[in-house]
Amino acid sequence: MTAPATSAIVLDFETTGLSPNQGDRAIEIGAVKLENGQVVDRFQSLMNPGFRVSSFIEGYTGITNNMLSHAPSCDEVMSEFVDFIGDANLVAHNASFDKRFLDAELDLIGKGYGGEFACSLLVSRRLNQEANSHKLGDLVAYHNIANDGVFHRALADAEVTASLWLLLVNSLTENHAIAQPSFELMQKLAKQPKASVGKFLTKHK
Template sequence: MSTLANSVVVLDFETTGLSPTQGDRAIEIGAVRLEDGAVVDRFQSLMNPGFRVSGFIEGYTGINNAMLAEAPSCQDVMTDFAQFISGSNLVAHNASFDKRFLDAELALIDRDYQGEFACSLLVSRRLNQETKSHKLGDLVKYHQIENDGVFHRALADAEVTASLWLLLVQSLTSQYNIEHPTFELMQKLSKQPKASVARFLAKQAQR
């Protein structure tokens, strides 16, 4: 498993609601694999949760019940996805949300993963403290990240999150002289008090 921050799988779930403990399920997964900062593979699939989704979710995601009726089961998709993420560290925007659904869906098929999670939203809050909003769409505008204007679809969101993540990783090299930032460093950075970030990164650069 790579220890570098620029070699990860960036993922995004679309779901029927906010909490798997309340019976919500995943309805789409999108992911991109980064190796040395380049996209080398992608994964995308709708998945049928076994029940109808609400009109709100249809409107929010653009994923309707007719599309899901023809989609493979969550079990089949997550079996393939478990293989896709095997041996990789993971990144998501607001990662606690995606981790909850990943853990819940994999538990249902008795699968697990070895990698750890890092959160692009938390890292952005430390490195872009001048930004009022750290919602994905707002950060895409702020950084002028190329996008196709589609949000709340899994692969599109994973693609722009990957671009955002690489910008954050690269800023450690360009602004703080940290060569080859590690995944562990990004995790530690996401937990630093905002006032301590500059001092924390200056120490890392001296190592």
């Protein structure tokens, strides 16, 4: 049976930099578990990468070296997180970034996961082509999504990404008469050329 798009785990990493291939590590994970469009669980933890983070990252995230010095190790947190996600499908905003860090951190502890990834940013680019920006903060303002004004902290970003994801899924039902969009449909939509989106959605009614 195809998984519904409204059941997934929406996650966000804060990191020491842009690339695990350059030695960057995760310093915070936040995630919300959606079941049939409802948030049923949450996961959040700082994690100590084993080295000091730059003053830029401290300023950007608000996560200080002092905070991280008291945090559990990446290995410890990721061992717990992989149990949290199980075989659920995964959603992130700019998912290629979060997938890189999830894969890298789990490789270090010899763990994996069974779900697939979808990207709310790519789906938004297809469904909201008139929006000037698809950065998370700009889309929160564009859609008037409720938020606490905190960005670049993992759980806060995961919360608003979950709201955005459900809004995107629901728009397929309300605006395109697609009953119960599947996770696979959202993945395929994210890869459509923008000019072909209307035809693609009509085909899947």
